[in-house]
Amino acid sequence: MREVVIIGGGPAGATAARYLSKFKVKNILIQRDLNFKKPCGGGIRIDAFKEFDLDKKVIKKIINEIEIFHKKRKISIDISQNPIAIVERREFDAYLRELAKKEGSEVIEAVFLDLKIFKDYILIKIKREGKIEHLKASHLIAADGVNSKIRKIVNKDRVDSNLTRYADISRNLNTCQFHFGSKIAGRFYAWAFPHTKGSNIGTVNGEKYFENFLKSLKINENIKVKGYKIPNFKNPLFYKDRVFFTGDSGGFVLPFTYEGIYYAMESGKMAAEILGKNGSPFEYEEMWKKKNLNKFKTLSLLQKIFLYNDFTIKFMTNLFANPKIQKEIIKLWLGKREVKINLNFFYKVIKESLK
Ligand SMILES: Cc1cc2nc3c(=O)[nH]c(=O)nc-3n(C[C@H](O)[C@H](O)[C@H](O)COP(=O)(O)OP(=O)(O)OC[C@H]3O[C@@H](n4cnc5c(N)ncnc54)[C@H](O)[C@@H]3O)c2cc1C
The missing domain is CATH 3.50.50.60 (FAD/NAD(P)-binding domain)
Structure with missing residues (x-):
C-alpha cells in the first residue's frame, strides 16, 4: 500500500x-x-526561501519598494529589509x-x-x-x-472565493504597486506587479474594476484578460x-x-x-491556528475596516504615510508574527496619526 x-x-x-x-x-x-x-x-516574501531552503536562482526579480496608490496620492514604502521575490x-x-x-x-x-x-x-x-x-x-x-x-x-x-481579472502588459515596473479606491478596486486592491517580461496587472471581483483600472493606468495596448479564482x-x-x-x-x-x-x-x-x-x-488544525489564526483574522478585520469606502481608504493611506505605522503594518504584512493587532494597536495607530 x-x-x-x-x-x-x-x-x-x-x-x-x-x-x-x-x-x-x-x-x-x-x-x-x-x-x-x-x-x-x-510575489513571495524573500524570507520564505530560507524557511523552505529554496535556491534563489528561481527568483526573476527582487522588489525593494512597494507603492500604495489612492486617487492622486502615492506612498512609497521601503521593504528592502525583507523584499518581495518574483518567480x-x-x-x-x-x-x-x-x-x-x-x-x-x-x-x-x-x-x-x-x-x-x-x-x-x-x-x-x-x-x-x-x-x-x-x-x-x-x-x-x-x-x-x-x-x-x-x-x-x-x-x-x-x-x-473571489474571481480575479488579470492580464500581462508590456510596461516594465520596478516596484509592486497596490492601487486602492472604490472605482478601481472596491473593497479589494488592484495590483501591478513586475513580471519576468513586462508586468502583471489585475483586479478582484466587479466587472467594471478592471476596465477602470486600465483607464487609470492609461494602458492602450491590446491585452488578453483572463480570470481565475482566489480563496x-x-x-x-x-x-x-x-x-x-x-x-x-x-x-x-x-x-x-x-x-x-x-x-x-x-x-x-x-x-x-x-x-x-x-x-x-487533528494536530494539523491546531498547529496552523497557533501560527496563523491571529494574523488571518486581523488582516481580515483590517480589510473590512480600511477598505470600507474611499473615506476609510484615505484614512488608511494617511496611516501608511506615517513611518512608524508603516513599520508596524509592514512587519505584519511580511509575516513578523510578534505584531499583535488589537484595540491597543488601533489606539496607538490613531494617536500616532493625529500627531
Ligand atoms: C491572479 C492571481 C494572482 C496571484 N498572485 C499571487 C502573488 O503574487 N503571491 C502569492 O503569494 N499568491 C498569489 N496568488 C495566490 C496563489 O496563486 C495561490 O494561493 C497558490 O498558487 C496556491 O497554491 P496551491 O498549491 O494550493 O494551489 P495551485 O497553485 O492552484 O496548485 C494546484 C495544482 O493542482 C493541480 N490539479 C488541480 N486539479 C487536479 C486534478 N483533478 N488532478 C491532478 N492535479 C490537479 C493543478 O494543475 C495545479 O497545479 C494569486 C492568485 C491569483 C488567481
Missing part, C-alpha cells in the same frame, strides 16, 4: 511531498499537467516538484477523478495516459487548488476523513494581501510533519 497520495503539484502539494520524503514517508504526487502555469503574480510559476512549481523527487517522492502526470474512504484506508481513482488506475493510501493530501474536486467530494462544499478566508478546512486540505483547497490565502504561495507551502509542510511524526491528524 502506498502510504500517502498527494493530489496537485503546486506549491502546497510539491512541498508536502518533499517533506513527507524527508520524513521517509512513502508518497506519490499526482499533477494533472506538468507544464501547467498557475495564473499568479508570483515565474511554471518554473517555480516545476522546481518544487524536482526538490520532492530528489528527496524520493514519485511524481506523475495524471488526473484525480474520484475517491472512496474506508475505515483503514482511502482508495483514489486517477487517469494516467488514458488508463484508469486505483491507488490505495493511508491518507490523502488535497492540494488541488481553489477549485478542489476533493473538497467537493469529501466536504460537499467549495472554497469560498477568501471564510470557510477554512483542515482535515476530514483521512484527507488533509492544504493551500488553496483549504482556503489558506492571507486576507487583504492575497498572499497564497507562502501559506500553500507552509500548510503542505505542516501536514507532512504531522504524518511524518505519526501525530494525530
